[in-house]
Amino acid sequence: MQRIFAIEASKHIDEQVKVCGWVSRRRDHGKVIFIDLRDKSDLVQIVFAPDLEPEVYQLAEKLRAEWVIEVIGEVKKRPKGMENPKIATGSIEIKAKKIKILTQAKTLPFSVQTSGYDISEKLRLKYRYLDIRRQRLQENLRFRHQFINLIRNWLSERGFVEIETPILTKSTPEGARDYIVPSRLEPGKFYALPQSPQQYKQLLMVAGIEKYFQIARCFRDEDTRGDRQPEFTQLDLEMDFPTQEDILRITENLFKEIIEKIAPEKKILQFPFPRITYEEAIRKYNSDKPDLRPNKSDKKTLAFLFVCDFPLFEWKKEERKWGPMHHPFTRPKFNPGETMKDVIKRINKEPERVIAHQYDIVLNGSEIGGGSLRIHESELLEAIFEFLGHKKEAIHQKFGHLLEAFTYGAPPHGGIALGLDRILMALRGENSIREVIAFPKTGDGKDLMMQSPAEVSAKQLKELHLEIKK
């Protein structure tokens, strides 16, 4: 017999069905045993009456929470007054005929019936595979799937092509520390995990792809701060021949579609999203990510905002030098009539006054993404690296591939990247991004379930020509 899901049972009234799942709750009412059986679709009530065959009834008596069972029985309308309007299957129940215990379960370290907010997060992360059984996380992960599906389809319909870029790569400066991976075949050399696919997506523009996107995993070895994860997911997007407005419009239209289709209970405060300059943001709100909601505790309202025209550089106090405000591939704004030579001169003369074609997107006071129009001329890019204090030789060693690529007919291009975990957190009304990630790490970068990071064997170290200094 084909298994059906709990939610489908009401379509089979007075028929025999087979359901499988977990024992969510068991209640004994005199001689009648009630089980709430849980599967991915819902809960359904199973009834074991005392007039069952004794072996079946005895098995039912043994059942405990979280045991995995298979039940064959007849779907019945519940007697009048016994319906449970709180669950979707509340108008029916299944009168068991046969039961199979597929696996037993030890007592769980915590309840999976509640929202879970009151349980120690360490414990939840250690037993994440149990934690995910709770309805809230089930819903968050299923929502995440819908969200990513929608993004994929929406962009594909508009001619964007999803392309995977390497994870074993060379460092791309996004301002954080790299995770590095030693090479076995070339002792002493290392790959870096991408802080973002930035250089690859720009190279795909040189390659004539014109419209690229990727649901991309990014890795940044940063110090802990509340909601950061060592690895996180971006919607990464790039296009050829864009104006800044083209990119902002695609972004806001995508959000509009997402909210309308999968989060209709939310309200976008202003559409099109307001656009303000960095200078204005600082002057008016003393922040480059102001929260425009009239009522800050309102989780229903989504106040999006584009902050544009960031300075190209910022003074790095600790290192006592200029650094890129975003990343070094960001395009400076040319003044009317200015040539590239003029811009390079201006950069070296008054770097603090150079404005960039850079924009951030802010949601309810948190930065959820950013992007820019890019430099596509090797001369300009090289001049900026030199201004940032890199020696010519080092520039070519690190970025030679990009500089060379730009000499073979590079189109003007630009893009944006959106932090999907943060956006999901806002759409689900969660207070931590860990609630929308299946297997997140702790604030200090540990995976408590897999126990990583972990030591590796002496043999592995030897193969990599590595020694651990004690």
Ligand code: ASP
């Ligand atoms: N790569 C940038 C980032 O991760 C986004 C972009 O400029 O497109 O912040």
